[in-house]
Amino acid sequence: MTDTSPEDGQSLEAMPETIELTFSNPPLAIGSEVLVQDAEGTDWATGDVQIVDNTAQQAISADAPAGEYTVTWRVVSSDSHPIEGVFGFTAEGPAAVVSPSPTPAEQPSPSTSDAVAPSQPETAVPQQVGPEAVDEGVSAGFLIILAVLAGAFAGIVTVVLVLRRRKETTTDQ
Numbered sequence: 001m002t003d004t005s006p007e008d009g010q011s012l013e014a015m016p017e018t019i020e021l022t023f024s025n026p027p028l029a030i031g032s033e034v035l036v037q038d039a040e041g042t043d044w045a046t047g048d049v050q051i052v053d054n055t056a057q058q059a060i061s062a063d064a065p066a067g068e069y070t071v072t073w074r075v076v077s078s079d080s081h082p083i084e085g086v087f088g089f090t091a092e093g094p095a096a097v098v099s100p101s102p103t104p105a106e107q108p109s110p111s112t113s114d115a116v117a118p119s120q121p122e123t124a125v126p127q128q129v130g131p132e133a134v135d136e137g138v139s140a141g142f143l144i145i146l147a148v149l150a151g152a153f154a155g156i157v158t159v160v161l162v163l164r165r166r167k168e169t170t171t172d173q
Contacts, residue, residue, distance in 0.1 A: 001085060002054075004071070008087035015064045015091040019045075019071055021056045025078035034058035035072045038065070049075075062095045 003022040006012055019034055032049040036058065044064040050057045056075055069091065074084040 001083070004087055006089040009089065011090045011092060013091075014093045015060060015066070015095040017060060017062075017095065019058045019060065019073075021073055021075070023054050023056070023075070023077070026054050027051055027056055027075040027077060027083075028080065030076055031082070032056055032075045033073065035070075036060050036064070037070050037072065038067050044069070051075075060095070064091070064095060066091050066093050 001021055002024050003020075005020040005022075006016055019036055021034070029051045032051065034045055034049050034056065035043050036045045037043050044061045045058050046061045047059045050059075056073070058073075067090070068088065070086060070088045072084070072086050074082060077083050
């Protein structure tokens with residue numbers, strides 16, 4: 001892990017909407033868990049961990065109160081080893097109240113909307129982690145097992161052909 005948002009020990013004016021963990025390599029989208037617990041041990045994380053590029057993101061409930069929080073995280077690294085850690089932060093106030101969307105007359109013009117667009121790349125698609133996750137391809141483990149089975153089958157066929165040829169050669173003499 002290279003960075004967290006909020007940072008360990010940071011004091012914030014309001015509860016953040018998400019916890020972000022940044023890694024040197026993209027974590028795998030399996031078995032990820034981020035708990036955001038208050039002093040009483042209540043977990044205020046909501047929804048599944050989202051993996052986007054090198055970042056794991058965990059949404060926090062809008063009802064989370066001010067206070068001290070402990071973030072306990074666990075992800076599977078790109079080399080398939082589980083990694084985990086703990087850090088803390090303090091929120092001086094509850095989550096910031098989201099203002100209602102502007103009326104059509106107040107909406108920014110298309111030329112100014114780019115200036116307020118989120119900095120997240122448009123091509124990044126979050127991966128759902130959890131039982132509802134969809135497998136979008138063939139796993140490397142399956143391919144390895146398939147290659148081992150194909151190799152074993154080829155070996156058995158070769159041994160049978162060699163033994164058959166030896167038997168035919170011995171019976172012809």
